[in-house]
Amino acid sequence: VIEKNVDPETMLLPYLRKKLRLTGTKYGCGGGGCGACTVMISRYNPITNRIRHHPANACLIPICSLYGTAVTTVEGIGSTHTRIHPVQERIAKCHGTQCGFCTPGMVMSIYTLLRNHPEPTLDQLTDALGGNLCRCTGYRPIIDACKTFCETSGCCQSKENGVCCLDQGINGLPEFEEESKTSPKLFAEEEFLPLDPTQELIFPPELMIMAEKQPQRTRVFGSERMMWFSPVTLKELLEFKFKYTQAPVIMGNTSVGPQVKFKGVFHPVIISPDRIEELSVVNHTHNGLTLGAGLSLAQVKDILADVVQKLPEEKTQTYHALLKHLGTLAGSQIRNMASLGGHIISRHPDSDLNPILAVGNCTLNLLSKEGKRQIPLNEQFLSKCPNADLKPQEILVSVNIPYSRKLEFVSAFRQAQRQENALAIVNSGMRVFFGEGHGIIRELSISYGGVGPATICAKNSCQKLIGRHWNEEMLDTACRLVLEEVSLSGSAPGGKVEFKRTLIISFLFKFYLEVSQILKKMDPIHYPSLADKYESALEDLHSKHHCSTLKYQHMGPKQHPEDPIGHPIMHLSGVKHATGEAIYCDDMPPVDQELFLTFVTSSRAHAKIVALLCISPRSIDLSEALSMPGVVDVITAEHLSDINSFCFFTEAEEFLVFCVGQLVCAVLADSEVQAKRAAKQVKIVYQDLEPLILTIKEAIQHNSFFEPERKLEYGNVDEAFKVVDQILEGEIHMGGQEHFYMETQSMLVVPKGEDQEMDVYVSTQFPKYIQDIVASTLKLPANKIMCHVKRVGGAFGGKAFKTGVIAAVTAFAANKHGRAVRCVLERGEDMLITGGRHPYLGKYKAGFMNDGRILALDMEHYSNAGNSLDESLLVIEMGLLKMDNAYKFPNLRCRGWACRTNLPSNTAFRGFGFPQAGLITESCIMEVAAKCGLSPEKVRMINMYKEIDQTPYKQEINAKNLIQCWRECMAVSSYSLRKAAVEKFNAENYWKKKGLAMVPLKYPVGLGSRAAGQAAALVHIYLDGSVLVTHGGIEMGQGVHTKMIQVVSRELGMPISNVHLRGTSTETVPNANVSGGSVVADLNGLAVKDACQTLLKRLEPIISKNPKGTWKDWNSVSSRGYESDINWEKGEGHPFEYFVYGAACSEVEIDCLTGDHKNIRTDIVMDVGCSINPAIDIGQIEGAFIQGMGLYTIEELNYSPQGVLHTRGPDQYKIPAICDTPTEFHISLLPPSENSNTLYSSKGLGESGVFLGCSVFFAIHDAVSTARRERGLHGPLSLNSPLTPEKIRMACEDKFTKMIPRDEPGSCVPWNVPI
Ligand SMILES: Cc1cc2nc3c(=O)[nH]c(=O)nc-3n(C[C@H](O)[C@H](O)[C@H](O)COP(=O)(O)OP(=O)(O)OC[C@H]3O[C@@H](n4cnc5c(N)ncnc54)[C@H](O)[C@@H]3O)c2cc1C
């Protein structure tokens, strides 16, 4: 590509997508945190004659840095028009794609790995994917696809006791049934294209020639706002740095890039050195290593890995410590982009490397026109003291990292919300040197990250400990000194203050143990030995080896071989996802004269926008924004007052805002960049209002609820409380959850220019709703507005209603200007504006007998609904209807309230109230079990529904399959054996504990009303015999279109290849219901089936005349539905069509000192009826399970006391990544046992699996309880969700948690409030 007018502000991602129209590379976050934009960068080095391929995040690469570089995107490696690449084929055929939005990024990460390692190890694979997030699949199928490239693909490679996992049975325990080994595979490996490295794209020869022949010259790029200089020699670099002292030296741009993008920093001049050899030196000197500042962190990792192999361990202590953190620092993309120099100079307070480099006595080699000098990388440098820092004209050339000495030990520690690709909450580097002093400390250095505005060195404490013996007394003093020196205010940014204080000394303790253990090994006579059970503090929790088994039913012998029902057919768009050809909303080409719309949102949670008329220039000063280049309009509340989308007016016509993130106005401009720039100029003057209600507890205090209260009652609770043996009362709080669909809210609205028609292309679950809201905004009949959805890049409930307001405003703007308007939310905007899963507070009072039978239960559910009702009442209702989960509570009262607060309105989310309600019930059961001295599993079993029974709303239920799932799960997970193994482990290990928990599932499927249980489909048979099917369901990754094609294929008896599906549109299927609630395939499938049968009936006379003919020779709308209803007055009805049953057993290990946890193994057994497509169904179960696991363990939304959402991107909000998948993951589908009136007796599975994620929550709970009991804490333990490292650590109380200073309640303003 030759680009003559390069704008230095342009990043590769928008350049690829908008300029080159290569839309396979996706936008997911814009900050390097999600991997959706992964491309391969290849550079040729003419001196070494070597080509380096590495993965990179296109969203952070300035195009100016790419001169002479080859960029390979997903389109470049294969396509359906030519030949697909084996990586693309395997990820698709192994069912590694659902919505497909993350897939191109995944493909490019694996592809790049294979370019460097054609037969990678499993470690390399999981490493390569560490920077790629997927919200749908749960990663297992992606790992499976990747494993097919490994030499030992079927094996988990753990080889414990020298025995391969495949030979030793699951987890070393006997297999439950031999049959599980013979279960059919979900893909046929033998069909895969071989990977032939000789067939890969070569590095473009012209770039090679250019690099070799063209004289190296400084390149200069410029725009009106910015200049970019790329010097190619050190001398020139120094000249530029001398001339432009304020200009940053851009290397990987992973530090400067996010600051520019998210913090509004602007640099008019950028210096970006290119191929300057001196910055890439690797020198071994007599006392250490000198590494060039320009080396990437990935290169540093490789160099150090090599060095530690070659040198004796005593010399490489610092290198080992650095390697430990380099393994988890960011993802592979960032590690390959970020430079050592950039990392050091950025001095991020949570830098993983600087604390180690600081304790390792590293020095920095600086250079300027005035000459060179060396400075130490010490505390003064890290805190940017002017006399210890670089001078403005200096650059960092290289870093000296000394060898360690004999009897010198260096260690590194970190704890993050997620094990990998997550900034540390606290990290640390520690070094001690004994010399020949027999355990007397000669030198000691301790540095911490994450505990202040810079990396902090506990210098004074270390000084005071010199001369002390390395023993427990010293440790005790050290802890007290360090806590005093590294003090952390109760209001410190990032919160988790007490946790951080605890980590500070827990790490110190770990260091103490590590060093003691080595000293003991070296000199058993002089050094005290560690108690065996304390050694557990030292082992690493995380393993990168994954293995899985999947068990599903065989097809019956009677089924026609060409009938696809029940077969693991690949997702219809799987290959297109993998090649980047699948088109999502923002991939659509621009329409002539298209405009871009961006929103301005409220920064106050409860305020009046000053002045009476909201359009008045006195209140919203629009003049500045309107005068900016490219700006076309600012749409305000006045324009839209009828639909009230933007604001709430009181009777006095005051413009009020009720949450941070509320839409205030929208800016319309020629381009996205201009719209965003102008939006920043819009100024709003607020007057804060009282009260500010953020939390559920505050809402209860202020009696701030949405009407009505809902109540469900069964039996006689008050009477039952009189006869029970014991009564307990408790409560549990559960945090919310961000949908984090990988494709943010996106739409393109195109006025047709005729008859006021308008096409709305939108990523939504509910086209009819969009059609209605747009039609009413424009005061047009619905028949003028057509809404089209090809596919959605993940939704999970977040694109059901939330999309409506955004579409209404966008359509209004398009209509007003008669031009197409595009609106695509950035990740941060999306997270801020659209709300998510409701936080819950559950209060319970349970009456039970000493044998564990619960006879009376009185529950209260409070949800944090946010500032508008949205779906909150329905969520409360579903929570009440499903709260019994798998249990028969003979006397039950449950009431629910949706709390009105000053937060963005929460909305539908996969599981719809059940994950919260179920957790509350299960927590109550845990407590009952503890009171009765029984295992929770026993109490669960005792209270479970038995065969034919009745729910609290008097719907009949046959729980046979529930019991079967439970029993089978017990058996396949070898529950009893493993329980004993866990107990043995726990008795032998003090600082690590394991926990095991099993939860049952009864998930009622149905939408609670007759109207919602309808669907329609349209099937066309064309004269050439091909078939086009359309239905009301939206393809958002759950595979509904694939299933529909299977249905047509069976019904019409034709091959799948004969059937096509173009997408969903209000033009072909009117009035379709929202796609959600697990029933999309059920309902639409019945409609498709009906439509096919109607057609067959019509064609019957022709077919019977020519029975041997084809569809070409032979040559509609139909609807079916579920009947469901509930009468809330009476608290009874038939709200659900059927129940999905299941059970999950999870085993975890926790680190009591850090709060870290690892899911070692999960077994899930599900009753899915007759699966239409086991690959898709298993994918739904796994994906939902992992999403649930995230909900209950690591996904944590943080709000400030002013109601501002802190967590606005993948860097702050952690969804599960590949490191979070269970080491062993086993899924079994129960053989179908009954025929039902559902589609081919199948069951909808989209949502139920989320709840099973709480088996991990309870397994952690089990482990924490064991730790507490061992520490003499026997009282009840109530743990809130999510069970983050912070909560785990703080619950494992010990001498360290007792040692830390605590803040008196009310003594400081916390950084965040639990809402
Ligand atoms: C998604 C993501 C995840 C991350 N996760 C982690 C993590 O887990 N742990 C962690 O520790 N860090 C993490 N980081 C931070 C990352 O390590 C740093 O951003 C990175 O190391 C900076 O290097 P760079 O080359 O990209 O710097 P750039 O952005 O190119 O430059 C940064 C600064 O350094 C200066 N500079 C660069 N080179 C020189 C030189 N030779 N001489 C003088 N000045 C120079 C520049 O002027 C600039 O001010 C993460 C970053 C991202 C984006």
Ligand code: FES
């Ligand atoms: S879009 Fe680039 S990493 Fe998320």
Ligand code: FES
């Ligand atoms: S398939 Fe990975 S995000 Fe949807």
